[in-house]
Amino acid sequence: MQSLIGTGVALVTPFKKDFSVDVEALRKIVNFQIDNGIDYLVVLGTTAESATLSKEEKELVIKTVVEANKGRLPLVLGVGGNNTQEVVAELQSRDFSDFTAVLSVSPYYNKPTQEGIYQHFKAVAEASPVPVILYNVPGRTASNMLPSTVIRLAQDFKNIVAIKEAAGDIVQAMKLIQNAPKGFLVISGDDMITLPMVLAGGAGVISVIGEGFPKQFSEMVHLGLNRKVDEAYQLHYLLADSIDMIFEQGNPAGIKEVFKTLGLAENTVRLPLVNVDENLAIRLKDFTNKISSM
Template identity: 60%
Template sequence: MKELIGTGVALITPFKSDLSVDIDALHKIVNYCIDGGVEYLVVLGTTGESVTLTKEEKQLVMDTVTIANAGRVPLVVGVGGNNTYAVIEELKTLDLTNYEAILSVSPYYNKPTQEGIFQHFMAIAEASPKPIILYNVPGRTGSNMLPATVARLANASEKIVAIKEASGSMVQVQELIKTCPKGFQIISGDDITALPTVLAGGSGVISVIGQGLPSEFSEMIRAGLKGEAEEAYALHYTMQEGMELIFQEGNPAGIKAIFEALQLSRASVRLPLMEATAGLKQKIQHFIKPFVRVTAG
């Protein structure tokens, strides 16, 4: 697997006014992100509203991103769930030819033990034709995949190559960096802790706001990877308000409001999510104004 170093972005799935997938807007967003300097793209994650897409729509999104990307940057696809055997079956049916790795979330809702989490990912690793990036996001799953479990998985399977860590705890991030084997990548899953993670020894981020501000965010992460903390933090502080704003009414309502302000796609989301309120959109438009340049056509 190519090393996924630097800024990856968790792409939205843009919708038309009738809430069908907007292929043209997705093309524009892919070009906007790559032209802005991001190192790789992640599709069908939480930000991509994957849980509300049909099997056919998921393949459509994957195919669209593949065509728009045209081999320019590595691609990662989200394939996860809380039914181990259903995840394995999905891996058998998806065309993963053009994808570098899969991003797989720790099982949610049924709250398995650490041993259950370990066995879940070992079963997926055995079935997966691609390397696996673990995804720990306790705020959504209801359980925390502990660093000891991650290190155990990293040592037990060569297929398990990285973790997207979104616990929000820098103590946990540091423990992962300390305990996981050399070459195993610690990727931030929180925009607000992305730079501290990189400065602590992480390999980068899978970002939400990075797709709206690809140039500034990827520049910040590259500076962080070089150890240029002062320059990196200067960039971080210009974007910090936006990092907070886009999550005020849930993800991806906020980042979709950014893309609406950039005139790249609508702010539409599918139920049970709600589009950003007029008040939040106004704040986001005010925040994004200094960053706006000529956007992708």
């Protein structure tokens, strides 16, 4: 899965001020990523506010991204949930001809055991017609997919090819990198520790900050993959403050403020999310303008 090495971004769903999906803004965002060196695009992940999208809106987002991309970059589709039967049904019924892989989150809210997580992804792997990227994000799911479970899944199912590891634990990430089968990709899901993970042997990132500053962030990842450590860390520290800021009051409220400053989209989010406050909005605007002028 060489196409998943490097920088992927978890695309937002831009909304107009009336909260409808802004198709034109989404096209602009897709082209902005492609023009600035991003390696692949992730559609309908958490950052897309997919939990607040109707079925029809999800189809509109997929159609818009596919048409805007025009086959230029690999696409990954978010297909996950805490109802295993429902996830399996979508995997069996959807046309994946435009997608390289699916990104499937560990079941949230139910708080399954490690065996429950294994059995869920066993069902996902058996149903999916395309490769599967596991997604571990304990801060959202309330359960941590342990390295032993991930490695067991990677060994048992050839189409489970990677994990987006977003526990924010560099030690856990290193255990995955150390013990995973050859060719299995450990992808950072935490922007702040992306570079340390890459230097430890990780395959790259599925990023949020990367879609706001794609040129600089993707360059950092590629420098890391090429073991140009000093140059990579220069970019890491250039962007580090912005990573803290975009998550300070929730995702994707922070990154949408960046897009507003860049003139790509409104900063509209849907309840229960709300916009960042005025203080953070000013700080994000100042940082974005600084980076854009460099």
